[in-house]
Amino acid sequence: MNLRMKKIVLSMGICLLSGLGTTNLFAQQDQNAGIIKSSLAGLEYEVKAGFNIGGTAPLPLPAEIRNIKSYNPSLSIGIEGNITKWFGLDRKWGGRIAVRLENKGMTTDARVKNYGMEIIGDGGERVKGNWTGDVKTKVKNSYITVPVLIVYRFNNRLRGNIGAFASYMTEGDFSGHVYDGYLREGDPTGNKVIFADGKTAPYDFSKDLSRFVWGPEAGIEWRAFKHLNVCGDLTWGVNDVFKKDFDTITFSMFPIYLNIGFAYLF
Amino acid sequence: MKFAHLLVCIAFGMTLVSCIRDEALNAEADIVSCKLPGDILKRDPIIENTKVTITVNPEANLKHLAPEFELTPGATISPASGTALDFSLPQYYTVTSEDKNWSKKYEVVCIMSGSITNYHFENVKSYANALLKYSYDILFENDENGNWSMDWASGNAGFALTGSGNMDKSSFPTSSTAEGKEGKGLKLVTMSTGDFGNKVGMPIAAGNLFLGWFDVASSMVNPLKATRLGVPCSYVPLYLKGYYKYKAGDVYKDSAGKIYDNVKDKWDAYAIFYETDDSVKIIDASTRFTNSHLISIARLSDSERVESSEWKEFNIPFVTISGKSVDEEKLKAGKYNISIVLSSSMDGDTFKGAIGSTLYIDELELIH
Numbered sequence: 001m002n003l004r005m006k007k008i009v010l011s012m013g014i015c016l017l018s019g020l021g022t023t024n025l026f027a028q029q030d031q032n033a034g035i036i037k038s039s040l041a042g043l044e045y046e047v048k049a050g051f052n053i054g055g056t057a058p059l060p061l062p063a064e065i066r067n068i069k070s071y072n073p074s075l076s077i078g079i080e081g082n083i084t085k086w087f088g089l090d091r092k093w094g095g096r097i098a099v100r101l102e103n104k105g106m107t108t109d110a111r112v113k114n115y116g117m118e119i120i121g122d123g124g125e126r127v128k129g130n131w132t133g134d135v136k137t138k139v140k141n142s143y144i145t146v147p148v149l150i151v152y153r154f155n156n157r158l159r160g161n162i163g164a165f166a167s168y169m170t171e172g173d174f175s176g177h178v179y180d181g182y183l184r185e186g187d188p189t190g191n192k193v194i195f196a197d198g199k200t201a202p203y204d205f206s207k208d209l210s211r212f213v214w215g216p217e218a219g220i221e222w223r224a225f226k227h228l229n230v231c232g233d234l235t236w237g238v239n240d241v242f243k244k245d246f247d248t249i250t251f252s253m254f255p256i257y258l259n260i261g262f263a264y265l266f
Numbered sequence: 267m268k269f270a271h272l273l274v275c276i277a278f279g280m281t282l283v284s285c286i287r288d289e290a291l292n293a294e295a296d297i298v299s300c301k302l303p304g305d306i307l308k309r310d311p312i313i314e315n316t317k318v319t320i321t322v323n324p325e326a327n328l329k330h331l332a333p334e335f336e337l338t339p340g341a342t343i344s345p346a347s348g349t350a351l352d353f354s355l356p357q358y359y360t361v362t363s364e365d366k367n368w369s370k371k372y373e374v375v376c377i378m379s380g381s382i383t384n385y386h387f388e389n390v391k392s393y394a395n396a397l398l399k400y401s402y403d404i405l406f407e408n409d410e411n412g413n414w415s416m417d418w419a420s421g422n423a424g425f426a427l428t429g430s431g432n433m434d435k436s437s438f439p440t441s442s443t444a445e446g447k448e449g450k451g452l453k454l455v456t457m458s459t460g461d462f463g464n465k466v467g468m469p470i471a472a473g474n475l476f477l478g479w480f481d482v483a484s485s486m487v488n489p490l491k492a493t494r495l496g497v498p499c500s501y502v503p504l505y506l507k508g509y510y511k512y513k514a515g516d517v518y519k520d521s522a523g524k525i526y527d528n529v530k531d532k533w534d535a536y537a538i539f540y541e542t543d544d545s546v547k548i549i550d551a552s553t554r555f556t557n558s559h560l561i562s563i564a565r566l567s568d569s570e571r572v573e574s575s576e577w578k579e580f581n582i583p584f585v586t587i588s589g590k591s592v593d594e595e596k597l598k599a600g601k602y603n604i605s606i607v608l609s610s611s612m613d614g615d616t617f618k619g620a621i622g623s624t625l626y627i628d629e630l631e632l633i634h
Contacts, residue, residue: 114293201486
């Protein structure tokens with residue numbers, strides 16, 4: 001995993017730099033003039049790339065979840081372009097608007113007790129009940145996100161930002177399977193059905209995911225080189241990732257992710 | 267990058283783990299076991315989700331029986347465990363969960379033995395689940411005095427789990443039909459178990475009816491073992507007789523969905539008679555023809571498993587397994603079991619058959 005991530009970081013970096021290099025060769029004069037003009041007007045442009053690490057999780061954890069046996073952030077990438085407008089002569093404060101394409105994902109393996117479950121088959125068959133046992137969950141959602149932020153410059157190297165984001169989900173996957181446990185059909189007094197010896201039952205709640213997610217966002221940027229920032233941004237979704245009428249999972253789940261990456265500052 | 271990644275993973279993981287809350291009180295309200303004092307039990311009590319069947323010796327006094335129940339931890343029962351009640355009629359108990367949010371009503375019945383030998387399929391009750399919107403038939407038989415004698419077992423509860431059934435009772439593989447040979451009859455249909463059944467490797471359900479009980483709990487893990495064949499028997503059976511109509515479905519498939527063009531589905535009827543002891547109290551479908559406790563088997567021959575659009579009689583002799591005989595003393599002591607099994611697809615137990623195969627049965631009789 002780490003080796004794979006390193007490779008991807010490296011190749012992304014090479015792409016970014018070679019892309020910029022090519023542009024420079026052909027339009028260095030024009031571009032420089034443009035940037036200088038923008039800079040004089042207090043405008044700054046940035047391209048960011050990084051990894052989203054976090055979880056789509058209930059907070060606080062409901063009593064139904066007894067143990068989290070494994071958690072993997074999986075590979076989730078965010079790519080962002082943003083414009084910052086600096087205010088005043090000292091240019092300490094600024095406003096930023098951005099567009100970000102990102103994935104937010106994870107896989108978990110948890111032990112639950114009396115956890116609401118529903119499986120809807122392709123033919124519309126409903127299998128509903130309360131599950132006690134192990135649940136594997138995979139989340140992989142793609143979003144177009146627009147953050148609006150206030151930026152503060154602590155010094156030449158360090159900046160912080162705070163604001164809010166709104167995301168539109170372009171594609172969503174929330175699925176998994178249950179194993180090693182039993183289902184009470186319908187409710188806790190229903191027929192008990194044991195799943196053991198490798199028998200599993202798949203579920204897929206992808207269709208029940210809500211299209212919109214919003215919440216606060218905050219981050220810091222550290223200027224490593226003249227044009228290169230290292231940054232970390234926390235996005236905290238405050239509305240349930242599931243639609244309002246979805247009541248199979250009895251608790252709300254929120255996407256909480258930290259994006260760690262690099263930014264190229266023009 | 268690597269370090270930061272690791273750090274965040276650890277931090278996030280620890281946050282979640284440290285947030286695990288105290289365990290909630292139990293929401294289940296089950297009778298886990300049932301004990302009766304002395305040696306009046308002829309068989310282990312059969313505990314289903316809302317019913318306990320206690321088979322007692324003929325000399326037991328049903329007027330004053332005080333069964334003791336073990337429940338889901340923390341649950342309570344009313345009337346209290348150990349209360350003496352009159353079990354010449356069914357008694358009802360209510361179990362309430364530890365968290366007090368759920369309760370379940372159990373019917374507790376005592377039977378002396380399954381002594382009836384004529385099965386007319388005239389009596390039907392239903393099991394309905396309002397929450398999941400399905401209902402299916404449970405066929406039962408009364409004795410000559412019109413008192414309840416036994417419920418037939420079927421795989422309907424397992425089919426219900428696949429979500430393929432609905433409020434129409436004929437949407438289930440095993441149902442009652444108004445068009446019997448005389449009065450009502452039995453209708454068995456091989457059906458698709460839909461997407462869910464397919465995903466768990468059980469794409470069809472053959473209509474089936476048998477003497478014994480179906481253990482829904484273990485039906486997903488091992489459907490053959492969940493099919494428990496046998497009720498007490500106090501006579502030596504000679505023939506299994508009855509009437510049938512049969513139409514095979516069009517496309518014969520195996521459990522992987524592979525189509526066999528040259529195979530035609532067949533129906534099945536058989537009965538097994540076997541001895542019980544402390545190690546073998548009941549035989550499940552996995553050893554129904556091979557168990558060493560079997561005494562005799564009545565089985566249709568292949569030439570008899572044919573289609574018929576009119577009611578046609580079948581009369582199958584019990585064939586004693588070589589070297590086996592019946593001990594009169596043990597017969598009197600109620601040590602033998604019998605089971606009858608009817609199915610709309612002969613290989614339905616291994617999920618092979620043709621969807622739509624339909625078997626009608628009526629006026630079944632065990633001749634002894």
